[in-house]
Amino acid sequence: MRGTTQLPAMRRLLGRGTSTLARNRRGATIIEFAIVAAPFIALLIATLQTSLVFFAQQTLETVSEETSRQILTGAVQQAGLSQQDFQKMACNNLPAYMSCANLMIDVQTANSFADVDTSTPALTNPDGTKKTWQFNPGGAGDIVVMRTMYLLPVVGGPLGFNLANADSSHRLLIATAVFQTEPYLT
Numbered sequence: 001m002r003g004t005t006q007l008p009a010m011r012r013l014l015g016r017g018t019s020t021l022a023r024n025r026r027g028a029t030i031i032e033f034a035i036v037a038a039p040f041i042a043l044l045i046a047t048l049q050t051s052l053v054f055f056a057q058q059t060l061e062t063v064s065e066e067t068s069r070q071i072l073t074g075a076v077q078q079a080g081l082s083q084q085d086f087q088k089m090a091c092n093n094l095p096a097y098m099s100c101a102n103l104m105i106d107v108q109t110a111n112s113f114a115d116v117d118t119s120t121p122a123l124t125n126p127d128g129t130k131k132t133w134q135f136n137p138g139g140a141g142d143i144v145v146m147r148t149m150y151l152l153p154v155v156g157g158p159l160g161f162n163l164a165n166a167d168s169s170h171r172l173l174i175a176t177a178v179f180q181t182e183p184y185l186t
Helices: 001-023 028-071 075-079 081-092
Strands: 103-110 144-152 170-180
Touching: 028 075, 028 081, 028 144, 028 170, 081 103
Parallel strands: none
Antiparallel strands: 103 144, 144 170
């Protein structure tokens, strides 16, 4: 008998509490902000990360253009620069926020513009060792392909957003310059 008398009392208590809770709007703004804040912050972080990647890509394009000009005009060939010297020259063109240790340059010649290979290179050999890049700046009138590559550190964002394509924490940026060297005097 006792259980049946308590049931109406519980209904009255819950009925008053739910109606009071439904009328109370004091915390509605903070609850709405909490619901909207997480996706907004995730979108903001994704936008910033994407902007930084595009900025770094454009910077690499500029570095590639400045450095390839030295091959185009024959300055590298006439000075007899080695691969290490050319790498240092390219590193001098990098801005302070980019590390020379993450820069890779591959310089090859081609027989014709149709034979040029501009595909994305593998960073490692099939056996897992780090790839050694070619350095063949050619001579006067040669067709040269210069691929400037940079491993940009990226941070994964919330909700699984990650711009890494080389490994879990780096994005491979590539700037390719294809040109025919000037007919400089040898």
